[in-house]
Amino acid sequence: xxxxxxxxxxxxxxxxxxxxxxxxxxxxxxxxxxxxxxxxxxxxxxxxxxxxxxxxxxxxxxxxxxxxxxxxxxxxxxxxxxxxxxxxxxxxxxxxxxxxxxxxxxxxxxxxxxxxxxxxxxxxxxxxxxxxxxxxxxxxxxxxxxxxxxxxxxxxxxxxxxxxxxxxxxxxxxxxxxxxxxxxxxxxxxxxxxxxxxxxxxxxxxxxxxxxxxxxxxxxxxxxxxxxxxxxxxxxxxxxxxxxxxxxxxxxxxxxxxxxxxxxxxxxxxxxxxxxxxxxxxxxxxxxxxxxxxxxxxxxxxxxxxxxxxxxxxxxxxxxxxxxxxxxxxxxxxxxxxxxxxx
Amino acid sequence: xxxxxxxxxxxxxxxxxxxxxxxxxxxxxxxxxxxxxxxxxxxxxxxxxxxxxxxxxxxxxxxxxxxxxxxxxxxxxxxxxxxxxxxxxxxxxxxxxxxxxxxxxxxxxxxxxxxxxxxxxxxxxxxxxxxxxxxxxxxxxxxxxxxxxxxxxxxxxxxxxxxxxxxxxxxxxxxxxxxxxxxxxxxxxxxxxxxxxxxxxxxxxxxxxxxxxxxxxxxxxxxxxxxxxxxxxxxxxxxxxxxxxxxxxxxxxxxxxxxxxxxxxxxxxxxxxxxxxxxxxxxxxxxxxxxxxxxxxxxxxxxxxxxxxxxxxxxxxxxxxxxxxxxxxxxx
Numbered sequence: 080x081x082x083x084x085x086x087x088x089x090x091x092x093x094x095x096x097x098x099x100x101x102x103x104x105x106x107x108x109x110x111x112x113x114x115x116x117x118x119x120x121x122x123x124x125x126x127x128x129x130x131x132x133x134x135x136x137x138x139x140x141x142x143x144x145x146x147x148x149x150x151x152x153x154x155x156x157x158x159x160x161x162x163x164x165x166x167x168x169x170x171x172x173x174x175x176x177x178x179x180x181x182x183x184x185x186x187x188x189x190x191x192x193x194x195x196x197x198x199x200x201x202x203x204x205x206x207x208x209x210x211x212x213x214x215x216x217x218x219x220x221x222x223x224x225x226x227x228x229x230x231x232x233x234x235x236x237x238x239x240x241x242x243x244x245x246x247x248x249x250x251x252x253x254x255x256x257x258x259x260x261x262x263x264x265x266x267x268x269x270x271x272x273x274x275x276x277x278x279x280x281x282x283x284x285x286x287x288x289x290x291x292x293x294x295x296x297x298x299x300x301x302x303x304x305x306x307x308x309x310x311x312x313x314x315x316x317x318x319x320x321x322x323x324x325x326x327x328x329x330x331x332x333x334x335x336x337x338x339x340x341x342x343x344x345x346x347x348x349x350x351x352x353x354x355x356x357x358x359x360x361x362x363x364x365x366x367x368x369x370x371x372x373x374x375x376x377x378x379x380x381x382x383x384x385x386x387x388x389x390x391x392x393x394x395x396x397x398x399x400x401x402x403x404x405x406x407x408x409x410x411x412x413x414x415x416x417x418x419x420x421x422x
Numbered sequence: 423x424x425x426x427x428x429x430x431x432x433x434x435x436x437x438x439x440x441x442x443x444x445x446x447x448x449x450x451x452x453x454x455x456x457x458x459x460x461x462x463x464x465x466x467x468x469x470x471x472x473x474x475x476x477x478x479x480x481x482x483x484x485x486x487x488x489x490x491x492x493x494x495x496x497x498x499x500x501x502x503x504x505x506x507x508x509x510x511x512x513x514x515x516x517x518x519x520x521x522x523x524x525x526x527x528x529x530x531x532x533x534x535x536x537x538x539x540x541x542x543x544x545x546x547x548x549x550x551x552x553x554x555x556x557x558x559x560x561x562x563x564x565x566x567x568x569x570x571x572x573x574x575x576x577x578x579x580x581x582x583x584x585x586x587x588x589x590x591x592x593x594x595x596x597x598x599x600x601x602x603x604x605x606x607x608x609x610x611x612x613x614x615x616x617x618x619x620x621x622x623x624x625x626x627x628x629x630x631x632x633x634x635x636x637x638x639x640x641x642x643x644x645x646x647x648x649x650x651x652x653x654x655x656x657x658x659x660x661x662x663x664x665x666x667x668x669x670x671x672x673x674x675x676x677x678x679x680x681x682x683x684x685x686x687x688x689x690x691x692x693x694x695x696x697x698x699x700x701x702x703x704x705x706x707x708x709x710x711x712x713x714x715x716x717x718x719x720x721x722x723x724x725x726x727x728x729x730x731x732x733x734x735x736x737x738x739x740x741x742x743x744x745x746x747x748x749x750x751x752x753x754x
Contacts, residue, residue, distance in 0.1 A: 161495075255492075
């Protein structure tokens with residue numbers, strides 16, 4: 080269990096972070112539920128891998144939950160997101176059900192993508208999640224396209240492009256920010272800077288100190304937030320989304336965070352120290368959020384314990400559902416390559 | 423004589439199709455470099471920006487990856503974008519979005535979505551563009567499940583196929599040979615559709631089948647006239663659709679003529695001709711063959727600049743005549 084002693088450092092109610100003037104106690108508890116769902120989902124994924132039950136690769140976002148959930152706070156199902164290879168958290172934060180997600184993880188026909196996508200392509204188009212992506216930077220131009228659609232429709236919808244620090248050196252990042260800026264599109268670019276692109280530390284890959292500095296080149300605000308601090312992330316997201324909905328154009332948010340697990344299954348953690356990992360584990364975003372909402376009187380420890388039990392039960396049911404689900408029929412290997420003919 | 427159908431150039435036929443689609447469907451938008459006031463590198467979009475406005479005829483920065491990706495994302499969220507590459511060579515910068523994303527999103531998401539985007543690609547040599555403005559890369563795209571790939575050879579077909587492509591729920595790559603833009607032909611008024619999966623028989627003949635695409639269809643027809651004067655009757659199948667490929671039309675023709683010559687501008691090795699040949703070799707038409715299958719494709723070289731070399735790099739009418747003559751006379 081993470082260290083829960085963070086309560087002592089939580090802000091006094093008089094120093095209430097601004098986002099809590101927007102959020103009710105039930106909003107805060109809902110956000111906490113989503114953070115726990117992400118954590119439990121990824122722990123279950125890890126366990127199923129260790130037990131030899133899952134097949135392909137996976138990328139865990141444990142330690143980054145506050146960013147995914149905080150960013151999605153102002154979004155509705157009408158707003159689109161594009162996600163990354165480390166995308167379980169974004170999908171859950173956007174409202175996806177755990178059972179079809181875990182079924183997808185196990186390659187089952189009942190999965191979100193009917194077993195065709197797996198962990199790296201988990202999606203939920205009905206709730207606006209256009210999909211995780213196996214190509215670093217691949218989702219950025221697609222999100223800009225979704226923002227172009229939203230602008231043309233004129234109904235106030237926005238798009239959010241999640242990407243990692245590694246993507247900020249892809250051409251797709253630069254082309255996307257430029258296009259979104261010149262066309263003043265309703266989009267928020269969210270860089271989850273978890274310090275490492277696989278093994279390459281950001282200082283070794285990126286000419287500027289902060290990814291947010293790149294915003295200057297594309298004439299949009301560049302905002303840095305503590306990605307492990309839910310309130311900071313959520314407030315930045317509300318402001319950027321309001322700006323986008325008002326027709327004032329894009330924002331780049333850089334959330335500084337850390338993945339406490341390795342890049343993927345193959346990672347032997349030879350590029351960082353145990354001490355560094357431990358120091359970030361002390362800054363666990365879920366424990367910090369819980370301490371904060373208790374200190375602000377938005378939740379009690381009993382309510383939080385009840386939420387934990389509730390989510391554990393949800394996750395257990397999701398795993399059971401996935402395990403019991405049928406695998407795809409091999410005869411269907413070419414199904415859904417093209418849309419059905421409409422003669 | 424009844425009133426002849428009006429004639430349009432190939433470029434005018436494309437513009438007319440785009441205008442019909444823009445008029446009929448608010449979701450249709452055009453994107454590309456210099457397609458607005460400039461009118462497009464080959465003057466295809468012409469005055470469309472004046473008729474439909476900058477919100478629907480959208481000049482993009484020189485950002486092929488970003489621009490193509492924006493088109494993919496817009497298609498995924500309800501628009502019907504038609505993205506113009508100035509030259510098909512430039513699509514190499516956007517392969518990520520076309521091949522990794524557009525072609526696969528529907529499948530990766532278990533059929534929950536579709537990507538109705540059209541990529542228009544001016545292709546081929548013959549204008550002195552040299553190695554980076556003259557390639558024929560059709561086979562690259564035709565290799566990718568999830569894409570539909572077509573190459574119309576006439577103004578009639580390009581209008582009907584482009585209208586079909588815009589209405590199609592899946593990504594379509596439309597190759598337009600640059601030498602065809604100024605060619606004229608009969609084009610019906612209004613909206614009509616040409617299928618995206620059917621070849622066309624352009625000339626009936628008994629002695630051999632020539633399967634050709636794009637500009638090569640015209641060269642094959644010219645070659646057929648020369649051959650006819652020598653008593654050799656070539657049947658010309660205009661492939662039109664590369665993915666899906668109309669194997670039935672090829673097999674039926676070869677069963678009739680018993681000889682096959684595939685003519686295409688792309689590099690010969692591992693190209694379109696290999697698929698056409700294999701398709702016949704694997705079919706019941708194999709037993710009908712009276713001669714080996716021949717391929718006439720582009721040289722194993724980049725397209726050179728000097729007009730002498732440029733001509734030598736891709737099949738010309740004389741090459742087709744010589745190959746067909748040899749095949750028909752059993753000299754292969």
